[in-house]
Amino acid sequence: MQKIRFIDLFSGIGGMRLGFEAAARSLNLETECVLSSEINPDAQLVYQTNFGDTPLGDIRLIDQLPEHEILLAGFPCQSFSYAGKKAGFGDTRGTLFFEIARLIDTFKPQAFIFENVRGLVSHDGGRTLETIKDEIKSRGYSFDYFLLNSSNFSLPQNRVRVYLVGILNASPQLGLVSDLGPKDSHSCSHQQLSLFSPLSKPVTVADILEEHPDAKYDCSPEFVKALKQIVNNDLDRLHGMRLIDYRGGNSIHSWELGLRGECSLDEIELMNLFILKRRNKEFGHHQDGKLLTKQQIATFFAHPNLDEILDSLVTKKYLQRNNELYKPVSGNFSFEVYKFLDPAKISVTVVASDANRLGVYHNHRVRRITPREAARLQGFPDDFSLHSNDDKAYHQMGNSVSVNVVTTVAQEVIQNVLYSAKPVALQNAV
Template identity: 75%
Template structure:
């Protein structure tokens, strides 16, 4: 059996490692992690529980890397300074990517796989990615950047991330194709983006839901009753609904729920028109909406008692009065759920800041997704041990990677460095 060694930097709870080990195993290749590093102690705990050893801490304290074939890293995306210029690229000194470059210099593996947020692709008008490419290529590696959506790899999540791949002293053609997928979670159409993940019947949120999770994940009776009132008892209408005060569309707002006091029909109508009309260019060019005067509001909401309605909304703290103008007060973080996923569709992106506030209406219950369901959205098997504190588990899963995507990337990279022949590559891909 062939063997492959790897290093796991910025390892988090071990998502990239798990995916890489699955990829190697699928190709009948033994894999060994020779070094891992993660600075967060809560993530170290989960990593140790699942892999049997505790990662090293701060990557900046690692002098050099041991012998290995592939370097893995889910490095943080920090701001890049352009105070210094070199060959037209920004200066990367002082960033955590520089630590990767420094360690690459200590031992050059045959290949690397990096994962990062989608924004890296266009950050600073592409200069940041160009800087990374320059630093990688001057060290003798090829450079490939793919924007891949988890939904195209058998996961019911609309999650786009950038994957950077490099092979030392080679210019291979990889079979992956960039595709950012649907603009939202309700317009998904699966495509074949890898030899390992052919187009098939898409998995949906319903496939990852637990049948009878703990009642602690249920939303409060007050919140549920408010939702029932809005939808006249038909809670199936919750599927795909957002709870947000700055947007219209398929959304519920705090004034409709009565979170700061019940509102009359006129008050609700004014607020709904306010958040819609304040974006009109005739009132200014601020992208997130303008503060409006009473006269401006009267141009789209004609009511004999407009002043009284505005005063009431200010008193209930749905509006704020600033220098003769009105602005809505956001209630977004007071909602128990910020988005209800549709069991028959795919989920919105799981993110660390509010992974604990994704909701679902399932089996006659209005509840939040559980940590295990969040883990399934990311492709983690049920055997993976999560942090015992739910809030920390949600945060870690939102920060982690989609296992299926990294596995597909890793399969192709492993084949490129261990089985470089095109004929062998095709045969291995078919058998996998």
């Protein structure tokens, strides 16, 4: 059996390695990881536990790459993320791409697979991606990128990431197709995004749920009681519900739950109208709405006791008053759960900052999803050992790649490397 050697840079807990190894097995190839690198000690620990290899630390301290055929790298995404400041190459983390380029100069593999957030594609008007492309092509590689949604790869998660692929001295015809997938987690159609792989099997959140998770994941009795009052004891109505203070729609708000103090019906009505009406063009064009005066509030909430209601909401900290201008005290970090997943649909994107506050109503329990369920949303097998600290396990899953997507991308790349016109120096396994 032939063996294909690979390197795993910015390895995290090993999601790209899992996907790559699965792809190689499907093509009857053995694999050998000749070098891995990850700077985070908690991720190093999980990686070592699962693979028996302790990754090297800071990539900047690696002088040279050993011989290998394929390079994997999920290089840091914060500097390109919509959630970050999008500083790109002006951010120290962004410059780490050039560390990859430096190492490629020490040994050129036959191919590479890089993963990043979708914001990389549009960052700086596309100039950042063009810079990466120029750096890669100047080293003799082809360059393709694909925006792929995990929901199209038998995973019930609406997660779009960009995959950069290159093959040395070749012009491959890859069978991958970019597709952003559904606009939200309530509309999902499964498509065939690879000529190599069959049509993906539709899966939903229900497929990844544990039947009897530990009681520590249950929401507090006080929180559940407040939720029951909102949904008139019909907890099925929680499916797909958001808990957030600056959006309307299918949302529950802190003032409806009484998290900072019970609110009267008038106070609840004012708050709901406030977050809706402050976006009206007559009040300005700010994305989340404008600060309003009492006179402006009175145009949509005419009440004889408006002063008293406003004072009460300020005292309870549902509203903030600055120079006679009012705005909601917004945010969602005061909620035990910020989004309830619908078991019949797919999940929102699992992210590091609040993967521990995704909730579900399942088997008559209102609870948070478990770290194992978060891992299943990312395609990690159940025999993969998670970090013993739940918060760290959630965080790592939010930062990880979706294993299934990597498998499909790697299958395409390996196929092209194996069967390209230029022969590949694969080792014969001992």
